[in-house]
Amino acid sequence: MKCSMLALLPLVVAAASNPWETFIHSPASRHVKPTAIHSKSENVTVFKHSNSENVLFMPACSQVSLDFGAEVGGWISLNVNTPSTSTPQLSLAFAESPSFVRAISDDTGSIATQDYDKALNVSVSQGSTWYRVPGERFRGGFRFLTIVARSHATVANITCEIGFATETKSLRKYAGYFYTPDTDQQTLNRAWYAGAYTVQTNIAPQNTGRFLPQVKDGWAYNNTIGVAGPLLVDGAKRDRAVWPGDLGIQGTTAFLAFGNDGLFAYKNSLETLFYYQNATTGRLPFAGPATGSFRSGAQSDTYHAWSLIAMHNYAIFTGDSEWLTLHWANITRGIEFITNALDTSYGLHTQTAPNDWARQGGGGYNSALNALDYRALSSLATLAQSWSKDAAILSNAAKWATAAARLKRSYNALLWDTKTCLFRDNQTTTLAPQDGNSLALLYNLTQSSAQATALSKALTTFWTPIGPVTPELPDTISPFISSVELLAHFAANEPGRALDLTKRLWKYLLDSPLMTGSTLAEGISANGSLYYRGNAGYKHDAAYTSLSHGWSTGPTQALSFRVAGLEIVGWKRWVFRPQSGGVESVRSGFESPLGV
Known part of the structure; x- marks a missing residue:
């Protein structure tokens, strides 16, 4: 059948009639809170505020890893109360995979020691302070945030300001849909909605590309991706490029x-x-x-x-x-x-x-x-x-x-x-x-x-x-x-x-x-591990593999x-x-x- 395109049916359907919406991973707000505590040091005390907000009492050298429940990306902000004048008082580390929830971030630069990015040090004024990561420390893709206290601190109001699909007014209001009962x-x-959300996380503002040459140690996302924005990039965490x-x-x-x-x-x-x-x-x-x-x-x-x-x-x-x-x-x-x-x-x-x-x-x-x-x-x-x-x-x-x-x-x-x-x-x-x-x-x-x-x-x-092993790149799916x-x-x-x-x-x-x-994910090895391209440019650094990649x-x-x-x-x-x-x-x- 070959026809001219016409406006056939409106997509306006009562919310209760949309069973596919349960599969949408996109957040309802651009300011997203963690949904759970993934892990913590024994000496960390978690107090639940009356508004259900977690308040973290963190002694020196303690650690908390927070789970946002899904891939997110953007700028972290939090409230810190610390009696300390030491610098820095906290560090922040990011991970897409549960395998790399730790005191350092997963990698945006591929090296064999698997610790390229390290962590972002946070220095705040003594007393109560609201802190937001610097603009260039935009973190394009992560699910987990690990906070390490270098000195005693109380941490609350932990928020990710979503930085992808900046022209989209409502992240959960998709123009298209697919559903089978x-x-x-x-x-x-x-799979349909994971694909959609993957690409949504890959709709990047113009000036949030990976800075080159890369910052060592660390990362900076303040490079110009293209002639206008937003653009479709290959991955949320990296490469963040066309x-x-x-x-x-x-x-x-x-x-x-x-x-x-x-x-x-x-x-x-x-x-x-x-x-x-x-x-x-x-x-x-x-x-x-x-x-x-x-x-x-x-x-x-x-x-x-x-x-x-x-x-x-x-x-x-x-x-x-x-x-x-x-x-x-x-x-x-x-x-x-x-x-x-x-x-x-x-x-x-x-x-x-x-x-x-x-x-x-x-x-x-x-x-x-x-x-x-x-x-x-x-x-x-x-x-x-x-x-x-x-x-x-x-x-x-x-x-x-x-x-x-x-x-x-x-x-x-x-x-x-x-x-x-x-x-x-x-x-x-x-x-x-x-x-x-x-x-x-x-x-x-x-x-x-x-x-x-x-x-x-x-x-x-x-x-x-678990999928085809490609002959032209051995040990790879x-x-x-x-x-x-x-x-x-x-x-x-x-x-x-x-x-x-x-x-x-x-x-x-x-x-x-x-x-x-x-x-x-961008790719996996034949045994299902994240050592994609281990022998082909990624230097056996599983933490480098992107877990939100539009080509997938x-x-x-x-x-x-x-x-x-x-x-x-x-x-x-x-x-x-x-x-x-x-x-x-x-x-x-x-x-x-x-x-x-």
């Missing part, structure tokens, strides 16, 4: 869950990529300016294509012709960067800038890169043909479509392995990657439904009880690439397999005692677009095409500038 499918509800690959997943989540507020942050992220586009080559940046990768001039062929895919998605979600007209020259230069890289022999792209999501291997006719290039070429060609009547634009679109068709033929001829029913990483290896195969399946590089079915089944050879795989199984008309994957990986990300219980939110998109079946698929075109996978009943909706 099926008793055996509640993981799906939990990454194009992440936008390929989290941009859609932001749109589905938060409507105009999500689109505003999405747009500002794309404007940042346009601003830093190379005017000569058309190459789009590997990352936003608040990253070491940007400072070092690192480039990425795959993330260039991810940028274009994110731009296509934003255009069709908004139907914003004015925005598209403004940036069509940028988009055209970006596509020409790809077409100029396609060789004359096969029409495939030889990977020369292999920076990516941390995967190993690559090079040659890399399957992930060429699948992303195919999607950028074909989707933007179709968009141009639907959107424009300009002869030059339509001529370019025809060329892009022709290039995409040739790429697809060569991709299958050179990379498909009939024995494994998987695509190889490139033409010189037998390695079959999770990313290249998931992208090929999702973006329709298969040539028949039988091939798609075989590829979907073959991907399960990577599965464990990537919720980013598994989000792509999740969508790919729906594309292959295998919804049961997709929901099986959801219940393996995302249930673990929600239920593991290592996690926040409200947001989705594929289920939010999959459940709305594929299970509920409501999806915008082109320029002012949508489909209603539910794929139940065993789900009996769903209520779902979202808001677009084109309608509800």
Whole structure:
């Protein structure tokens, strides 16, 4: 079914009619109190004030760890009464995971000793004082706060002033929703809302990026993330920066869950990529300016294509012709960067800038890169043909479509392995990657439904009880690439397999005692630990792994677009095409500038 977008139904429903609201983790207020005491020294006395506020009587060298009940982020304030003139009197430490509740914070800088950030020292005047952490000591993501008394102190009114999604008036009032009442499918509800809240914590004010070079010891979040704010960043705790690959997943989540507020942050992220586009080559940046990768001039062929895919998605979600007209020259230069890289022999792209999501291997006719290039070429060609009547634009679109068709033929001829029913990483290896195969399946590089079915089944050879171990980054389960795989199984008309994957990986990300219980982790090791990328840049520092990472939110998109079946698929075109996978009943909706 293909229809123009129209305002179909209002989303105003009586509060009692919204059973999905019980799954929302967003706080009701921007000033949040701890919900429980996680642990404390024996000599700490807790007095409950008449307003139910905890008052902590803390002797020197005592310690209290407080639990906010869910991931939060922002600025801590508290009242301190101390007879001491010693400096400092207190220290504050932050943790996302229960595993790192301690007197020092989890890490925003990766080093092997696992104690990069240490703690924030607090010095106050003698007597009664209200204290708020300095602005640059914004802590983007944490669930637990540990207070250590260096000298005797009474501490009360402990509050986190929420610092994410600053343009959103009511954090719990989502523009979109998903709900199934099926008793055996509640993981799906939990995954949808955890994905939504993860991305909400990743909607960052413009000047709260990680300061570079990083403060040692400690942290500072006062760097400019992009050209305007708020923006979508990759993680609440870190890196707090724009990454194009992440936008390929989290941009859609932001749109589905938060409507105009999500689109505003999405747009500002794309404007940042346009601003830093190379005017000569058309190459789009590997990352936003608040990253070491940007400072070092690192480039990425795959993330260039991810940028274009994110731009296509934003255009069709908004139907914003004015925005598209403004940036069509940028988009055209970006596509020409790809077409100029396609060789004359096969029409495939030889990977020369292999920076990516941390995967190993690559090079040659890399399957992930060429699948992303195919999607950028074909989707933007179709968009141009639907959107424009300009002869030059339509001529370019025809060329892009022709290039995409040739790429697809060569991709299958050179990379498909009939024995494994998987695509190889490139033409010189037998390695079959999770990313290249998931992208090929999702973006329709298969040539028949039988091939798609075989590829979907073959991907399960990577599965464990808690998710796929990716061959291109050994000992790793990537919720980013598994989000792509999740969508790919729906594309292959295998919804049961997709929901099986959801219940393996995302249930673990929600239920593991290592996690926040409200947001989705950046990645895990094959045994489920937080030593993600231990051997690949993170220096075996589990405290560095982000536990609120927008690229891990594929289920939010999959459940709305594929299970509920409501999806915008082109320029002012949508489909209603539910794929139940065993789900009996769903209520779902979202808001677009084109309608509800």
